[in-house]
Amino acid sequence: MxxxxxxxxxxxxxxxxxxxxxxxxxxxxxxxxxxxxxxxxxxxxxxxxxxxxxxxxxxxxxxxxxxxxxxxxxxxxxxxxxxxxxxxxxxxxxxxxxxxxxxxxxxxxxxxxxxxxxxxxxxxxxxxxxxxxxxxxxxxxxxxxxxxxxxxxxxxxxxxxxxxxxxxxxxxxxxxxxxxxxxxxxxxxxxxxxxxxxxxxxxxxxxxxxxxxxxxxxxxxxxxxxxxxxxxxxxxxxxxxxxxxxxxxxxxxxxxxxVHPDFKQAYIDAGKEDIVIVKSPVGMPGRAIANTFVKRTMQGRIPPESCNGCLTHCRPDTTPYCITKALINAAVGDLENGLIFCGSNAWRAxxxxxxxxxxxxxxxxxxxxxxxxxxx
Ligand SMILES: Cc1cc2nc3c(=O)[nH]c(=O)nc-3n(C[C@H](O)[C@H](O)[C@H](O)COP(=O)(O)O)c2cc1C
Known part of the structure; x- marks a missing residue:
């Protein structure tokens, strides 16, 4: 190389x-x-x-x-x-x-x-x-x-x-x-x-x-x-x-x-098959690691507990989950409740x-x- x-x-x-x-x-x-x-x-x-x-x-x-x-x-x-x-x-x-x-x-x-x-x-x-x-x-x-x-x-x-x-x-x-x-x-x-x-x-x-x-x-x-x-x-x-x-x-x-070390470790542990396309409340698809949080979002809506109005188009009463909360959870290492965004190559780490x-x-x-x- x-x-x-x-x-x-x-x-x-x-x-x-x-x-x-x-x-x-x-x-x-x-x-x-x-x-x-x-x-x-x-x-x-x-x-x-x-x-x-x-x-x-x-x-x-x-x-x-x-x-x-x-x-x-x-x-x-x-x-x-x-x-x-x-x-x-x-x-x-x-x-x-x-x-x-x-x-x-x-x-x-x-x-x-x-x-x-x-x-x-x-x-x-x-x-x-x-x-x-x-x-x-x-x-x-x-x-x-x-x-x-x-x-x-x-x-x-x-x-x-x-x-x-x-x-x-x-x-x-x-x-x-x-x-x-x-x-x-x-x-x-x-x-x-x-x-x-x-x-x-x-x-x-x-x-x-x-x-x-x-x-x-x-x-x-x-x-x-x-x-x-x-x-x-x-x-x-x-x-x-x-x-x-x-x-x-x-x-x-x-x-x-x-980001939290556990977020980085999730990349290292991920296989190619763990990287998926998810629906985001922003209204666009996203790419992330298919962890337990992502699997939960596929089973049904996770209503937000609170809202600080971060996105112009987000509707807290219908949003599938709170993207801000999910991304903050991931950033601080609460991966059970966090959305781990990644590119298609994350499995290579x-x-x-x-x-x-x-x-x-x-x-x-x-x-x-x-x-x-x-x-x-
Ligand atoms: C964890 C993560 C978070 C990202 N967050 C944002 C973001 O907040 N705004 C944005 O415009 N792009 C965001 N992106 C996209 C990147 O800036 C970048 O353009 C893209 O991921 C490049 O592809 P690569 O990850 O395959 O190198 C994010 C990407 C990753 C992996």
């Missing part, structure tokens, strides 16, 4: 406007409580992009139940500040993932930028209004899409409403973890078309850059996510037009990942590793070949 990597091209830095990220690897935002400042800082310290998930990020604050919004905004700012401080000068970047489906979306965007986040990455819906919330920001605004159509729609809308283009685009395919932007019956065909979709999004990007009609042509880097696990996966995505990749599942089983070990493997740095270590 190391010998193979040493023969490959060095990964090139990713330029998003004036933001240069030394290694073109994003660690995707993982809520609730899976990617906080610990993981994001470790990734940025290796030169990648560490993404903090804003989803219910204040769940450990003492006033979370009664003061949810304030607790979330306080914890969000603290996590961004900490991650920036811990990774300063390493050539990486810190971003915040904010789902369009959350209530108080605008407040989360503004708080992230006030705290100094380099990027806002936003999916689970189309972030049509994002540039209007922070019109003068230098932070990079990056939508997540699941199709070329969605990419085209965002590009056209942002141009028309705000005379601007996305700074980059993340394309997330159906092998991803957490909520998926596909109907269950679309998953197989979407995976079949994964690489073609990368090329189609590139075409939409090309059309958008032309339509922008600016004297200086902007680039829109494309970051590809969903099932990317090895250097071979990265190279293949790049051969089809990706400028960078986003990986999440791979980073869960690291020492630095912020066989031990706890470190972020640096993963970066060394993926970039080929410190790769040893017969006769000693080799520059790549």
């Amino acid at each position: 190391d010998t193979q990597i040493s023969n490959k091209r060095k990964l090139q830095p990713l330029k998003i406007g004036d933001l240069e990220i030394k290694v073109p690897i994003f660690q995707g935002g993982m809520g609730i409580g899976v990617s906080l400042s610990g993981l994001a800082a470790a990734v940025a310290a290796c030169g990648g992009a560490g993404i903090i998930s804003a989803a219910q990020i204040g769940f450990m604050e003492s006033d979370f139940e009664e003061n949810t919004l304030e607790a979330n905004l306080r914890a969000l700012k603290r996590n961004v500040t900490d991650a920036l401080k811990k990774s300063a000068g390493a050539g990486g970047a810190i971003g915040v993932n904010i789902m369009c489906a959350v209530r108080h979306y605008e407040e989360f965007v503004k708080a992230s930028i006030e705290a100094g986040a380099h990027m806002i990455i936003s999916g689970a819906g189309l972030p049509m209004n994002l540039p209007g919330i922070v019109p003068d920001t230098q932070a990079k605004l990056i939508p997540i899409v699941s199709s070329a159509r969605a990419a085209g729609l965002i590009i056209k809308t942002w141009l028309k409403r705000y005379d601007r283009l996305p700074d980059a685009i993340v394309f997330e395919g159906p092998e991803a973890g957490g909520h998926l932007g596909f109907k269950p019956e679309e998953l197989d065909s979407a995976q079949h078309n994964f690489y073609r979709t990368i090329e189609e999004i590139r075409e939409e990007i090309g059309k958008g850059i032309e339509a922008a009609n600016k004297a200086v042509k902007q680039t829109i880097p494309l970051i590809v996510a969903g099932g990317i696990y090895s250097r071979e996966d990265i190279d293949k995505a790049m051969e089809h037009g990706a400028d960078g990749v986003q990986m999440s599942t791979r980073f869960v089983t690291t020492e630095e990942c912020d 066989d031990r706890i590793t470190t972020v640096k070990e993963i970066f060394d493997e993926l970039t080929g740095e410190n790769a040893t070949v017969e006769g000693g270590s080799e520059e790549v």
Whole structure:
């Protein structure tokens, strides 16, 4: 493996406007409580992009139940500040993932930028209004899409409403973890078309850059996510037009990942057959480990005990279960009552590793070949 990597091209830095990220690897935002400042800082310290998930990020604050919004905004700012401080000068970047489906979306965007986040990455819906919330920001605004159509729609809308283009685009395919932007019956065909979709999004990007009609042509880097696990996966995505990749599942089983150790162990213990598609109250399918909680949700509704109104479209009186409670339970290690989101590759983890070990493997740095270590 190391010998193979040493023969490959060095990964090139990713330029998003004036933001240069030394290694073109994003660690995707993982809520609730899976990617906080610990993981994001470790990734940025290796030169990648560490993404903090804003989803219910204040769940450990003492006033979370009664003061949810304030607790979330306080914890969000603290996590961004900490991650920036811990990774300063390493050539990486810190971003915040904010789902369009959350209530108080605008407040989360503004708080992230006030705290100094380099990027806002936003999916689970189309972030049509994002540039209007922070019109003068230098932070990079990056939508997540699941199709070329969605990419085209965002590009056209942002141009028309705000005379601007996305700074980059993340394309997330159906092998991803957490909520998926596909109907269950679309998953197989979407995976079949994964690489073609990368090329189609590139075409939409090309059309958008032309339509922008600016004297200086902007680039829109494309970051590809969903099932990317090895250097071979990265190279293949790049051969089809990706400028960078986003990986999440791979980073869960690291020492630095912020989630409870039992959550990480569940990945290590899972077999391929344990990874399933679940229904989520968000209204999209999700991918998770089929633990006792998931099996209980399949038998009937688990009425929420309380509600802090986290999602715009959730109806507490009909929701199949409370997604916030289920994800918080998992984050703190109550797996009996927790939803363990994961990507399709979670079964491949066989031990706890470190972020640096993963970066060394993926970039080929410190790769040893017969006769000693080799520059790549
Ligand atoms: C545990 C977990 C939680 C996630 N939570 C979120 C989230 O809150 N918001 C979001 O946009 N994506 C979320 N995702 C999706 C990831 O950010 C990422 O794009 C995707 O999982 C990449 O595929 P991979 O896991 O195969 O690398 C989550 C993924 C996982 C595994």
